[in-house]
Amino acid sequence: MTGRLAEVKGRIGSVRKLGAVIGAMRGIASARVQDATQHVAAIRAYAETIGDAIAEALVLLPSAASAGAHVQASQRHAVILMAAEQGFAGTYNEQVFDAAASLLNAPHVLFLVGDRGVLIAGERHHPPHWSDAMIAHPAQAGPLVSRLADALLGMLASAEITHVTVVHAIPVGTGSIEIVTRRVLPFDYARFPPPAAQVSPRITLPADRLLARLVEEYIVAELLEAVMLAFVAENVARMRAMISAQDNVSETLDALVGTARRLRQEEITEEIVELAAGHPRD
Template identity: 45%
Template sequence: MSGKLGEIEARIAATHQLEAVVGAMRGIAAARSHDAHAKLAGIRACAAAAGAAIGDVLAFDPSGASARAANADNGPEVCVVIGAEQGFVGGLNDRIAEEALGGARERVRHWLLVGTRLVTACAERGLTGTWSAPMAAHPAGVPHLAARVSDALYARLADGERATRVTVTHALPGESRMRIVQRTLIPFDFARFHVTPRALPPLVNVAPARLLAGLVELYVSLELCEALMLSFAAENEARVRAMLAARSNVRERLAGLSQQYRAMRQDEITSEIVELSTGREATQRAMI
């Protein structure tokens, strides 16, 4: 076997190893996305319970909602942007960064960025000096990350500037081309909660205003947790699609290398036959 054939065989073996790695990455990403979708039900159940409690408090003290209504047209804004932690997600981080930074952001005072690759994408667009945190590596780490983001958010809401608007930007899973959404967390929309009139008010151990404030903070934290889990699922679904495209490219490369190997092997066999035939004719002439 010639050195060229040996080189092609080595490249074929390396490509097979690459195909195995791509398949493993696709399997891991698919499993993590499935796990994230499974955990969304629990987050939404907690949010539903908190929303029902908010409705009960509003039935007891309807003035609490109007007392907390904020004017979102004035004052600084806090933007939470959630992206990917790792690579192999196509242009997902660029799309999220463009969506978050593309609109008018003159009133933005604080940026809270989640995902190392997203931080890099935003820095390339001139956004620096922000609070950031790495994205959770597993769905089980999302609640802890949501608590960190909530603490950073409320720390900025409590500062001297008193931000009046909070938004969260993230990707949604489950679509062939992922959609980037931006949701408003504050001003808090009390109208979405069902208020059931009661003949007797609920028994509470704290002042209704204080109870309502605590429930609103809990609900916003749960909304952040849901956004983080959705973004985690979207990141891994994007990675699955990227690995499927990579697998197609690897298989095309394998087919090309195999065809090249067969052609080169056939050329060597033909050359050997020609050499044997020439040698035989020379021997016969020498014997005459």
Template identity: 40%
Template sequence: MTSRLSEIEGRMATAHQLDAVIRAMRGIAAAREREAQARLAGIRSVAATVGEAIGMVLTATHRDTGGFAREHDLAPVLIVFCTEQGFVGGFNERLLERVENWPSPGAAALFVVGTRGAALADERRLAYDWSVPMASHAEDVMRVAGRISDAVFARFAAHSASAIWLIHAVPAQGAQVAIVTRRLVPFDFDRFRTATRVRPPLLTLPVDKMLTGLAERYVYVELCEGLMLSFAAENAARMTAMLAASDHVGETLKALTREARIVRQDEITTEIVELAVAVAPASGSGIGKRA
């Protein structure tokens, strides 16, 4: 049984190493989730500043933005934020299920953010028009948002009557995640209207050009916020997955420890029996000689 005990002890050593890796990955995910949450305040502050500027321009010019276009006149574009790395449980599956459950999904163009999401879309035979890798670090969010905004405005250059929707995860209570869907475009200027100022702002650019630039900036900031929320939710999901994996490794170690104790006890019992069998004839021959 010595070879069997050595095999079990080898499996236990491997399990301990795996548990150390899992704990390290969980720690990294926790740190990244906290970093993403901390950066959200700055992004929202920029959004508030841009929104205030839009309101000031609208109020000073008394401009009628015309409200939303009718929904059925717009071709929907769905931008889904998936993950670049694995070990996130069913995170990407839930996001693509939301896409598949979209009303008339065949009529919607799909932009997939995240290599894992694109691979899963291929497995599900879900056609997409454009994809880009997801941010692997919080500081990479702005670059990815820039690439997405470029793709969005390129889409408008070819199809001006489009409605842009974001589908992404957000962190929820207890290290859980929730899936949200929100419209990015058509842009609702009316929500930025502010009270009339005593001294109106000085405008040195054409109003249309200024509002277009501010709207593009606000769309970019909203993309940054959605990406950062998705990145935080991704790492929250990874922490949950690593916790489940750690529990599984712990149960495996307990089972291996029990098996090792049984094998070791069997070896001890076998050795005692062998020793007893070896001692018995020697004791018997000694008694015969004394007689």
């Protein structure tokens, strides 16, 4: 009996340590969500500013507004997929790949962010053309997007790809995520209605070059937002998984504590019986 009780007490100690680790992981994920959410707001404000500039530049080049309206099917479609970098995020990666299934089952070039996604891509026979690690904190988003943009521009310049779509998770509600699919290229100028006062702005660059640079900057902002939202969603998924794990730990701990009490009571009962019979334990 004593050996069994000692074993149960040892398990109680291990489960409590596991609970502490799970609590710490949940706390880290929560802090990351709060930090990255603030960066999302800043990125969106920047994108809105660039969008206003694009709307004004289109006054100088009205023909560009219809350039992205006629989208034809492309045999070289780049799919940017944002997966998780770390584990303990439930079915996060599977959800992202499932949402992108129609794109991945058609001719495509896969640009994959997130090392956990590389594992899923291998299992599903979708080898990435390019891959990189998902960010661990918001400060890494800029360098990641720069590397991604460089890889895309190389293929765009050689006309190896003409269409670009990004698939990533976003946080919704309280503790939930959903997967969104957004077209990046061909660029949709229709999103930028002309300004109320259509006064030609003063510019120091040719109108076409100015618009091209603004579009590039806007696409970078879009990719930054996608990375940051995916990072938030990954940590929301991790928080949800850790909450579930904490519930399981609590249930296991309660059961072990109950078992320990029962074993201790049985041990005490045995000692009393032995003492009453005149056969005390050595």
